[in-house]
Amino acid sequence: MSRxxxxxxxxxxxxITALYMLLFLAYLLQYFYTYPxxxxxxxxxWIADPLVNLTTGLFILSILIHAWVGIRxxxxxxxxxxxxxxxxxxxxxxxxTGCGLWSLRVLFIAVLRGATQ
Amino acid sequence: MxxxxxxxxxxxxxxxxxxxxxxxxxxxxxxWMLLDALLELKAQDETLSFRRSCQEGVCGSDGMxxxxxxxxxxxxxxxxxxxxxxxxxxxxxxxxxxxxxxxTQFYTQYRTAKPYLINNDPEPEVERLQSxxxxxKLDGLYECILCACCSTSCPSFWWNPDKFLGPAALLQSWRFxxxxxxxATDVRLDELEGPFKLFRCxxxxxxxxxxxxxxxxxxxxGHIKELMLKRSM
Numbered sequence: 421m422s423r424x425x426x427x428x429x430x431x432x433x434x435x436i437t438a439l440y441m442l443l444f445l446a447y448l449l450q451y452f453y454t455y456p457x458x459x460x461x462x463x464x465x466w467i468a469d470p471l472v473n474l475t476t477g478l479f480i481l482s483i484l485i486h487a488w489v490g491i492r493x494x495x496x497x498x499x500x501x502x503x504x505x506x507x508x509x510x511x512x513x514x515x516x517t518g519c520g521l522w523s524l525r526v527l528f529i530a531v532l533r534g535a536t537q
Numbered sequence: 538m539x540x541x542x543x544x545x546x547x548x549x550x551x552x553x554x555x556x557x558x559x560x561x562x563x564x565x566x567x568x569w570m571l572l573d574a575l576l577e578l579k580a581q582d583e584t585l586s587f588r589r590s591c592q593e594g595v596c597g598s599d600g601m602x603x604x605x606x607x608x609x610x611x612x613x614x615x616x617x618x619x620x621x622x623x624x625x626x627x628x629x630x631x632x633x634x635x636x637x638x639x640x641t642q643f644y645t646q647y648r649t650a651k652p653y654l655i656n657n658d659p660e661p662e663v664e665r666l667q668s669x670x671x672x673x674k675l676d677g678l679y680e681c682i683l684c685a686c687c688s689t690s691c692p693s694f695w696w697n698p699d700k701f702l703g704p705a706a707l708l709q710s711w712r713f714x715x716x717x718x719x720x721a722t723d724v725r726l727d728e729l730e731g732p733f734k735l736f737r738c739x740x741x742x743x744x745x746x747x748x749x750x751x752x753x754x755x756x757x758x759g760h761i762k763e764l765m766l767k768r769s770m
Contacts, residue, residue, distance in 0.1 A: 427734075430736070497697065
């Protein structure tokens with residue numbers, strides 16, 4: 421990412437992801453209020469729906485992007501030492517990527533199980 | 538009335554300390570501003586140093602941290618302050634002596650914002666005219682007196698005073714972006730890109746809270762981001 425694009429793009433991404441997360445949370449609240457989950461099978465059934473699976477995936481992606489911009493801002497503000505700053509960026513990026521891949525695996529398994537049932 | 542004032546003389550002191558002063562009720566006059574009391578204290582102790590000039594909130598020289606809040610001593614009524622009054626230099630900048638800070642960093646950022654009209658058209662016979670509506674857009678922007686109260690109350694400016702322009706400079710940046718006579722919109726916006734110069738602002742709004750002229754740098758910064766967004770689409 422070029423230095424030019426850093427500022428505005430990050431700021432915009434933070435706002436777009438915030439909006440999406442807000443809408444998705446409203447959906448979650450509404451859904452689980454109307455259809456309370458009783459057991460594990462209910463959870464599996466819910467997440468196996470391709471649309472739910474996809475929007476949940478987008479939700480997790482939003483969290484990761486939002487968290488990246490936020491933590492990146494905190495590090496930029498407080499960590500003045502360049503080497504330490506880069507090291508922290510890498511730790512955060514790796515952790516978030518790990519979380520993302522793990523979520524992807526969970527969602528993928530869930531949708532596969534839904535399709536085979 | 539009791540005072541606790543930050544003292545530091547680099548020629549004599551190895552580190553700063555707080556010194557107590559007191560003014561009896563008979564030494565105070567009704568309607569006094571904090572600066573009047575400071576001048577009275579200076580008459581007693583001439584080593585006490587602070588900047589002041591116009592004494593009526595126009596020059597912006599006597600910005601200081603008053604009971605934890607940045608403000609101008611000359612327009613802060615003494616009666617409104619809780620005793621003991623704690624006076625410190627504006628936070629985050631190098632102290633030259635007592636309440637006097639080195640504003641170099643602040644002015645450097647001000648210069649970065651190119652606080653002047655850029656217009657390459659041939660100079661007209663008369664003034665460069667603008668409509669009353671266009672002129673109205675500059676209200677709340679041009680009144681800044683550069684007292685530095687806002688930028689030195691901004692945490693983002695404390696952490697990155699060399700990279701983040703700070704509220705005062707960004708208010709000036711918008712003052713010229715909003716000017717119908719200015720032709721350097723693209724250049725100005727290009728220079729503000731990147732994660733630091735503009736986008737270190739996290740809408741903390743300390744600047745709005747302390748501005749002695751009642752200006753709103755946060756809103757100006759919002760307008761800059763909006764304009765940048767519109768341009769990129």
